[in-house]
Amino acid sequence: xxxxxxxxxxxxxxxxxxxxxxxxxxxxxxxxxxxxxxxxxxxxxxxxxxxxxxxxxxxxxxxxxxxxxxxxxxxxxxxxxxxxxxxxxxxxxxxxxxxxxxxxxxxxxxxxxxxxxxxxxxxxxxxxxxxxxxxxxxxxxxxxxxxxxxxxxxxxxxxxxxxxxxxxxxxxxxxxxxxxxxxxxxxxxxxxxxxxxxxxxxxxxxxxxxxxxxxxxxxxxxxx
Amino acid sequence: xxxxxxxxxxxxxxxxxxxxxxxxxxxxxxxxxxxxxxxxxxxxxxxxxxxxxxxxxxxxxxxxxxxxxxxxxxxxxxxxxxxxxxxxxxxxxxxxxxxxxxxxxxxxxxxxxxxxxxxxxxxxxxxxxxxxxxxxxxxxxxxxxxxxxxxxxxxxxxxxxxxxxxxxxxxxxxxxxxxxxxxxxxxxxxxxxxxxxxxxxxxxxxxxxxxxxxxxxxxxxxxx
DNA sequence: TAAAATGTACGAACTGGTACGTATGTCAAG
DNA sequence: CTTGACATACGTACCAGTTCGTACATTTTA
Numbered sequence: 378x379x380x381x382x383x384x385x386x387x388x389x390x391x392x393x394x395x396x397x398x399x400x401x402x403x404x405x406x407x408x409x410x411x412x413x414x415x416x417x418x419x420x421x422x423x424x425x426x427x428x429x430x431x432x433x434x435x436x437x438x439x440x441x442x443x444x445x446x447x448x449x450x451x452x453x454x455x456x457x458x459x460x461x462x463x464x465x466x467x468x469x470x471x472x473x474x475x476x477x478x479x480x481x482x483x484x485x486x487x488x489x490x491x492x493x494x495x496x497x498x499x500x501x502x503x504x505x506x507x508x509x510x511x512x513x514x515x516x517x518x519x520x521x522x523x524x525x526x527x528x529x530x531x532x533x534x535x536x537x538x539x540x541x542x543x544x545x546x547x548x549x550x551x552x553x554x555x556x557x558x559x560x561x562x563x564x565x566x567x568x569x570x571x572x573x574x575x576x577x578x579x580x581x582x583x584x585x586x587x588x589x590x591x592x593x594x595x596x597x598x599x600x601x
Numbered sequence: 602x603x604x605x606x607x608x609x610x611x612x613x614x615x616x617x618x619x620x621x622x623x624x625x626x627x628x629x630x631x632x633x634x635x636x637x638x639x640x641x642x643x644x645x646x647x648x649x650x651x652x653x654x655x656x657x658x659x660x661x662x663x664x665x666x667x668x669x670x671x672x673x674x675x676x677x678x679x680x681x682x683x684x685x686x687x688x689x690x691x692x693x694x695x696x697x698x699x700x701x702x703x704x705x706x707x708x709x710x711x712x713x714x715x716x717x718x719x720x721x722x723x724x725x726x727x728x729x730x731x732x733x734x735x736x737x738x739x740x741x742x743x744x745x746x747x748x749x750x751x752x753x754x755x756x757x758x759x760x761x762x763x764x765x766x767x768x769x770x771x772x773x774x775x776x777x778x779x780x781x782x783x784x785x786x787x788x789x790x791x792x793x794x795x796x797x798x799x800x801x802x803x804x805x806x807x808x809x810x811x812x813x814x815x816x817x818x819x820x821x822x823x824x825x
Numbered sequence: 826t827a828a829a830a831t832g833t834a835c836g837a838a839c840t841g842g843t844a845c846g847t848a849t850g851t852c853a854a855g
Numbered sequence: 856c857t858t859g860a861c862a863t864a865c866g867t868a869c870c871a872g873t874t875c876g877t878a879c880a881t882t883t884t885a
Contacts, residue, residue, distance in 0.1 A: 419731075503789070601817055
């Protein structure tokens with residue numbers, strides 16, 4: 378399979394120079410999704426234009442409908458792809474070896490850095506909320522994802538309480554919400570916040586300060 | 602003027618039965634804004650339809666353009682009206698008589714309740730962020746608004762530090778962000794969060810718990 | 826040769842915006 | 856207190872551009 382792929386590519390390099398077309402459905406789809414992610418995350422579902430996406434693609438509008446059926450189908454595919462992309466990152470954190478407080482700090486930093494690094498994702502989630510999460514509800518795949526985070530937090534909290542480093546008995550989902558809210562808001566409301574307070578939330582020193590701030594607040598809460 | 606008004610109304614009551622038209626520009630504009638707020642906050646700027654707004658209005662599409670010039674003009678008017686509506690609520694809080702900790706708790710509760718009570722406003726802000734706050738930037742009125750909140754927080758923090766109830770020296774804007782993030786997120790991300798974790802964030806018991814939670818966290822942070 | 830992948834051109838419906846005509850209110854003059 | 860004239864407020868019907876989606880033709884690949 379690998380040598381086959383290489384052979385195909387080698388030959389296509391030759392034909393590409395003359396004619397220019399090469400059937401590569403996987404790359405075509407990926408290309409469409411990439412462009413569509415950008416379009417939808419900056420203009421929303423209704424504001425995003427299929428023609429605009431098609432133009433910036435190395436293929437044509439015909440292919441969008443060939444692979445994704447409709448504008449909504451494309452949007453849903455974009456959404457699922459975005460969620461699938463983060464699953465990998467969140468999964469392989471080895472937190473059970475760490476002390477509860479340290480484990481929580483690492484988890485919070487990860488969430489923080491993730492949102493900071495993926496504004497597209499944050500905006501897509503905002504857009505979904507405007508649509509009452511209608512598309513997410515139809516997708517089985519997306520829901521199963523975040524459950525693991527809750528389990529991780531639950532185990533950290535349990536250990537913390539039994540070791541007497543955390544005095545407060547808190548609901549894992551509430552804690553997750555508190556962390557998410559802060560990390561998400563910084564990115565989702567970057568523009569209105571920046572416009573009102575003339576503060577650039579993406580400045581390195583601000584990022585550093587906020588990263589430790591949310592951790593201190595959560596841990597302070599659990600120790601209160 | 603009053604008897605004249607009454608007379609006018611009496612006469613219109615008669616003509617209304619036959620014909621039905623009565624010039625009332627103020628009410629017409631207000632009616633349009635009300636409907637438009639609902640439309641834009643549930644569908645976004647691009648997703649909102651002028652025709653749909655016109656239909657649910659007691660007047661016609663012609664009037665929308667007569668008073669607001671364009672779809673964007675209408676959207677901007679909706680945005681400004683939403684901001685103007687909260688100014689009144691936030692302004693008259695007498696916090697300087699209260700102890701710092703209590704003052705902060707009241708302020709946080711107010712923010713919390715406000716966001717909870719005005720999902721339309723929250724969604725409009727979300728929509729603005731998708732548009733990079735482009736419309737807010739063009740509106741002088743909106744920016745001046747939130748400055749007072751920062752001054753309020755700053756004075757509370759100063760008093761708290763000098764009375765040694767708060768040990769941490771924090772930036773007022775950061776504190777405001779932390780409060781806003783939590784209160785805002787609960788409403789803005791209600792749907793995706795609810796869809797993933799099967800939790801209704803608008804349930805009374807949840808609201809109660811979250812309201813004290815954010816206050817405890819912020820105050821815990823300042824005492825840490 | 827058949828199936829999958831792709832390109833081109835076009836259509837039909839939606840949607841923001843407007844041209845044109847009518848009604849209402851105000852106010853000064855009779 | 857009527858009248859008439861002018862500005863404001865309003866309604867209907869319609870247009871023109873946009874935008875999603877597709878019919879048809881063609882190429883690539885197995």
